Amino acid sequence: MAGFLDEIEPLKQTALAELKAAPDIAALEQTKGAWIGPNGRFTALMKQLGTLSKEEKPAAGKLINAAKVELEAALAEHRSELELAAALPKHPTDFTLPGRRRTLGKLHPLTQVTEDIVRAFRKIGFAVADGPEIEDEYHCFDALNTPADHPARDSQDTFYIATKVENVFPSPGGEGRGEGGRSSLLRTHTSSVQIRVMKSQPPPVRIIVPGRVYRRDNADATHNPTFHQIEGLYVDKNVTVGDLKGTVEFVFRELMGSDVKIRFRPHYFSYTEPSYEIDFTNALVKKMGKDWLEIAGCGMVHPQVFETVGYDPAVWTGWAFGFGIERIAMLRYGINDIRLFYENDVRFLKQF
Ligand code: DAH
Numbered sequence: 247m248a249g250f251l252d253e254i255e256p257l258k259q260t261a262l263a264e265l266k267a268a269p270d271i272a273a274l275e276q277t278k279g280a281w282i283g284p285n286g287r288f289t290a291l292m293k294q295l296g297t298l299s300k301e302e303k304p305a306a307g308k309l310i311n312a313a314k315v316e317l318e319a320a321l322a323e324h325r326s327e328l329e330l331a332a333a334l335p336k337h338p339t340d341f342t343l344p345g346r347r348r349t350l351g352k353l354h355p356l357t358q359v360t361e362d363i364v365r366a367f368r369k370i371g372f373a374v375a376d377g378p379e380i381e382d383e384y385h386c387f388d389a390l391n392t393p394a395d396h397p398a399r400d401s402q403d404t405f406y407i408a409t410k411v412e413n414v415f416p417s418p419g420g421e422g423r424g425e426g427g428r429s430s431l432l433r434t435h436t437s438s439v440q441i442r443v444m445k446s447q448p449p450p451v452r453i454i455v456p457g458r459v460y461r462r463d464n465a466d467a468t469h470n471p472t473f474h475q476i477e478g479l480y481v482d483k484n485v486t487v488g489d490l491k492g493t494v495e496f497v498f499r500e501l502m503g504s505d506v507k508i509r510f511r512p513h514y515f516s517y518t519e520p521s522y523e524i525d526f527t528n529a530l531v532k533k534m535g536k537d538w539l540e541i542a543g544c545g546m547v548h549p550q551v552f553e554t555v556g557y558d559p560a561v562w563t564g565w566a567f568g569f570g571i572e573r574i575a576m577l578r579y580g581i582n583d584i585r586l587f588y589e590n591d592v593r594f595l596k597q598f
Pocket residue numbers: 434435436437477478515517518542543544545565566567568569
């Protein structure tokens with residue numbers, strides 16, 4: 247008996263030392279098996295209890311059980327230590343090192359200017375409308391009172407697409423003249439969306455349409471085959487040129503500062519009567535050595551356009567305008583070459 251009891255303590259010590267020395271979870275599991283698994287040395291010791299006499303058994307059993315509880319506690323403790331160690335980074339963080347800078351992306355300058363323009367119009371109750379860049383001749387020209395033989399078609403030459411492209415923005419009741427496009431093209435202006443919006447809803451209308459447009463132009467410092475416009479359309483009863491001028495002035499002051507001045511010059515567009523070009527000036531324009539800068543076309547919606555979309559021209563009046571976004575961005579940021587907007591050069595884009 248004495249020999250048996252004497253064996254327990256040193257065995258326990260060895261087991262504890264081995265458990266604590268296990269370098270990882272796998273080694274720990276293996277050590278556990280070797281000691282208290284079904285074929286472990288401690289388990290074998292417990293099995294020997296049966297060979298002891300009645301008097302010896304209780305004391306020996308108590309001692310073995312106590313040792314086993316101790317081993318299991320040591321096992322659990324070392325396991326959580328190992329698990330924690332495994333979860334920690336291999337190399338400790340050096341908090342004295344300088345931080346790593348994340349480079350944040352930015353909105354393109356044209357997007358920023360567009361958003362500012364939209365924000366200004368929203369303040370006075372305009373909603374944003376959208377339309378397709380692949381248009382048909384009907385919405386781009388015919389419905390805007392610009393028939394096939396009209397000279398304005400030459401000044402807005404564009405890219406024609408030979409096959410008929412499915413009309414993804416169908417406007418109700420538009421099955422008439424050329425609707426759906428005998429010829430598809432890349433839209434030359436956002437004015438086509440005027441037609442789509444008026445055909446899809448009754449008056450009054452108060453919308454702006456920011457979007458990309460296309461012309462068959464050679465790229466130079468002030469031209470690019472694709473650029474951006476914002477169209478505006480306001481239809482209601484008793485709308486006047488004064489409303490138009492006041493609106494344009496408000497938006498440009500929001501955008502470019504309170505020193506902005508606006509001037510209307512008579513012009514011709516087939517979908518407005520009367521028509522004007524809008525000139526603009528402020529300190530920036532003066533700094534460029536100019537008195538005025540032309541920024542937009544506009545006018546009172548032509549009665550023929552109202553007829554075409556099914557609005558009664560005896561009841562409804564309205565104005566429309568379209569201006570180029572690049573022009574405004576170039577002026578605002580002092581950019582002298584339009585092509586910079588499209589080159590995706592981060593050295594340029596980072597500056598805005
Ligand atoms: N669509 C014209 C252009 O691209 C601009 C324009 C002029 C739009 C008069 C209008 C307008 O809505 O009424 O040059």
